[in-house]
Amino acid sequence: MGSSTYRPPARTMEVVINKYVVKLKYCYTCKMFRPPRTSHCSVCDNCVEVRSPCPWVGNCVGKRNYRYFYAFILSLSFLTAFIFACVVTHLTLRSQRDGFLTTLKTTPARYPSALVICFFSVWSILGLSGFHTYLVASNLTTNEDSTRGWCGSW
Template identity: 35%
Template sequence: MNPGIIARDSVDISGILDAPEVIINGTIFTSKWCHICKIYRPPRCRHCYSCDVCVEDLDHHCFFLKKCIGKRNHRFFYTLLFSLTVYFLLMFSFCTIFLVKYPNAIFLSKITTFILATILLLASVPLFFFFAFHTYLIAAGMTTYEQVKVKITVVI
């Protein structure tokens, strides 16, 4: 799925045209020039150096999916996080129920189930916090890049 890639321009117009200004909620934003894509980027658009493209509302580049998470695919990424969190917690619950309900099961199956439950629990905890973080970002109307940028400017 296209994350919101802005098409490149083959002609360098940086010296010809002035930077376009966009008014959003009464605030004037000056578009920034991307030297790599040779375009004026709209507000909240960033250049992804992993994919080498400009993406609208770039949240981050996901190295697990090998894709940018942007304006057009963020809801699918969020659904993936939710689905994985629910799946891991359900599988952990099923493993726990098996261990409690069948205490006289074969030793090897109990050990295997215990190891699987431990791995699922260890994987689901950070995944849950990542899902909660993205829930917060959606509620705040921010991207991961903007959240990190705000934290950096507050510290400095």
């Protein structure tokens, strides 16, 4: 029987910050007390403050790089909406000159595929940027929003 002198730290620790008591949780993987609004990411194996991992960019989106991620999805939303509008405008103008069916017959793969791809991309990317605009406006993280539930109570 060997005596082990290692004792894991307490699971939580209370700290006073600006006259408020804040409960910090211990992360056994990172071996540190996590700051508030931080969660451990199983993808990058680090504690990420404020935000969560994003499978679309293949990176954890945290406090330091969230503004770049948000700017990226907003610009991507504008780009896909612009491309969709340009394809529709070009198809409409060319259809007025040659006729709709003639335009589709002369370029059978270009317009329908571009319209379908842009249509679904616009809705998914606009939905993602709309969701993150909601998160920014309500000062929530993705994890906080998903654990909050539909009724809005913790």
